[in-house]
Amino acid sequence: SLSETASPLPWATRMSIALGAAKGLACLHNAERPVIYRDFKTSNILLDSDYTAKLSDFGLAKAGPEGDETHVSTRVMGTYGYAAPEYVMTGHLTARSDVYSFGVVLLELLTGRKSIDKSRSSREHSLVDWACPKLNDKRRLLQIIDPRLEGQYSVRAAHKACSLAYYCLSQNPKARPLMSDVVETLEPLQLQGSDASFQSIHVPDYRIHRRLTGNNVHYRAIPNPKCAPAAVPACRVR
Template identity: 60%
Template sequence: MPLKPWRQEEVLQSSNLKRFDYDDLKKATKNFRPDSIVGEGGFGCVFKGWIDENTFAATRYGTGLGIAVKELNLHGLQGRQEWLAEINYLGTLCHPNLVKLIGYCVKEEQRLLVYEFMSQGSLENHLFRRRSYSKLLSWNLRISIALGAAKGLAYLHSSEPIVIYRDFKASNILIDSNYNAKLSDFGLARYGPDYGMTHVSTRVVGTYGYAAPEYMATGHLTIKSDIYSFGVVLLEILAGRRAYDPNLPETEKDLVKWAGPYLTNKRKILHVMDERIKGQYTVRAALKASSLALKCLSEDRKSRPGSDQLVIELEQLLKMCKTQ
């Protein structure tokens, strides 16, 4: 079956976004060479490139402003709807804790998105992958990154209309050269419920281990679905373990189920904490962080904190960490 043709008018005409020429992006990324690839996901490959920060013209590789160019794989897991969602959300939203979308490129069936380059990669890489560029994140940096991500969520949840992120996970939290956290990949985002409605009904999508149980069971999406996912990521940050790890013993594969019984006990909490940051925090700080994670993971979505409350509590925790 032939692919449905794209139409330029599908793209939101935002004055904040530049429409790039395909040949310029080709030049900026060294002709999309494999050694320019910095990531790959359901959307497609992500290439590193370089442009002039004022004119946005391609520059010699390694000079000017670093960019990340995401190329849509037309036969991949994400397609037209997600590509347009990314443009329509990031083309209008602007916050220090959201990755900046600089522009896009449309050439026949090809679709590309151009972002600011996040030099420290994803939180997932730092927590779970032993790559040469991945730095072992200290306790203070971990809490600072959690705070930055919470600020990004709080902005989305307070925008007009409200935006439900729907794909909050460690791989979508990117880190810049100053270790500031920024949310990326808005392909699955949705606007919140209309006035008088309690939720948005959608097909269940996302990544196993991060989605709220009520959303998985009913498809009912609310901002509290994002809060549950935040709790999972906060637990990953504390434990240095994945939300779901098939390589672990059966009783430890699911992080939330395994860690839950330990999170409120002063003696047991250390059993959950990442061994690599041992000695960098007080038991009081660990309990405060784990208590927040537990509140986010409540089965009752109404008892989960709001994203603005996450910001307040993490700011208090970071202040506690820096004065201890």
């Protein structure tokens, strides 16, 4: 599994794993009867010899809400460090709960750290608490990138990946992107090379008004200087 990978992976491989896992979640969420994975984490991402990602262990998967339902109420289960805060607090489960968990895994891939690491200082036990304040600050976000990745990625690619993680980890579930949009954002980020070669690639930006394909929902994302956009959501759904 991804959590058992010993050697540091290159940038392109990490983004390819993130993309493969995102496609798996998007497939579940976009099924005729949506399925919520509920326990998305690195140890549930299996890798073959080519580092192709496959989701495993669907034991906690749950059928999503139907009709006018906004969520599924269920007993809180999952893994500490990955579960979405609103699910932990209320037991209300939605596909956006998976998006939060994906944001944690993306952070692990970007930083080379575990979601919870008690061997670090108390301020760095929680990866989300440590990294989140830096994710939306271009002056500091490169500080969280795994130093073993030096020279393997463009700064622009790192900015886009960190911005994606930032929105996935929003405290407001409605502010998080759909997994189909996560897939669209990740696809160009596997490429390596200079910033100049990256400029010609279109990468969706959550800070501009966009149409979400397939469900006729519009949203406009608004940057938030903090990583706890409960009072001021990072995205406004309308």
